[in-house]
Amino acid sequence: MSFFDRLKSSLQKTKDQLFGAFEESAAPAASGGTATVGTRTRRIESADALEEALITCDVGVAATDRIVESVRRKARRGDDLLPLVREEILSILQGAAPPPVTGAHPRVVLIVGVNGTGKTTSIGKLANLLKQEGQKPLVCAADTFRAAAVEQLEIWTRRADVGFVRAQPNSDPAAVVFDAIQSAKARQLDPVLVDTAGRLHTRVNLMKELDKIKRVAAREVEGAPHEVLLVLDATVGQNGVAQAREFMKVSGVNGIILTKLDGTAKGGVAVAIAQDLRLPIRYVGTGEQIDDLVPFNPREYVDALFEDAW
Incomplete structure (x- = not known):
């Protein structure tokens, strides 16, 4: 298909x-x-x-x-x-344009989102998609306080057959990111996809954690992080816009991965995100399989929505 x-x-x-x-x-x-x-x-x-x-x-x-x-x-x-x-x-x-392409290597992409949005599975799917496009992604498990998330992410990266860096439970997330960037440089892998904690309800701690990750990444690669992608669950509709506002305050989000689009009649939230937040939708989740993540194209979105409408 x-x-x-x-x-x-x-x-x-x-x-x-x-x-x-x-x-x-x-x-x-x-x-x-x-x-x-x-x-x-x-x-x-x-x-x-x-x-x-x-x-x-x-x-x-x-x-x-x-x-x-x-x-x-x-x-x-x-x-x-x-x-x-x-x-x-x-x-x-x-009107919501993605950030400019950087020439830095490796590119560092932070992926944020509350637990339950499909963040972990989306990272695995994104790694698979990038590999299919000819890239060599490395996945970094920096959500070190959720052992189950790390295990799940490792399963997805095995399925995608891409590089993976993890640490002991409760390790410093920034230290894991440092190790991942060094590994990517040594193995010539690019980009580095960083899974981060989704504890938005403890915003102060999350902000400190993300700030430290950003400082470490910027020290190792010029301009890093080059993208900060927020994973949003399309089924929550306008609540997703509210989530995005909060994450924009603490993480500098500049793109969206919209998941579970196949399970909802609230797909119009993509339009709300672009209008209210000026954030581009970068990818959309279209199902549960590893290849069910596709790049978002505005024209294809409206073509799909209005096909056979008149």
Whole structure:
């Protein structure tokens, strides 16, 4: 199955929710803007109908307001409005650009997120994806206070057949990162993917831990960490945006891995993240298998969401 087909399949629940709301608001064509889809006429130009459809998919208030206003401004009587909605969603997603590519070697990527979001499995999947792209990733288990997480991460890295560095339980996470960077240099592995603790409720301790990791990484590789990716569970919808705000305060997040997209109708949260936080979605989880993580492409996202919609 191609990346696009996997993304389309994962967005099916979101798509059903979105266009189901449009169908529920269907009415005979009369005056005002309408959108004709197949043999159905959907009155989605009315603010209430369009707003409700977007909110139910967790697009968020700010993005919904922007989309509704854009459609009102651009629509003409009798227009098919769905292309206007699609165009504005694409514009929002493209407005959140990923950080520039660095020439540093090895690249150091910190991966953060609360426990239960799929962080550990996402790291294993990301390592596998990068290897398939011809890179030579090394995974660093710096969440040293959760032995189960380290064991799980080791299982995933074995499945991906990539390098792995761990330490004794309760070791200094920054020391593990130092060892991983040295190992990557010696073995010419790149990038270093660092799993970090997800204890957001103890923000002060987490901040100190991350600061120390960053200092060690920056001392060993210029510009490190080069990316800080936050793993968010799509099924929590707008709560994920709140989580992202907190992690931005303590870790300098500059990209998102959105997991469990296949299990929710709240896939619109990707739009909320781009609009509210200006953070790019870098990867999306589309299932439970090791190859069920795909690079996020804004155009493919909207193509998958709106395919066969008109």
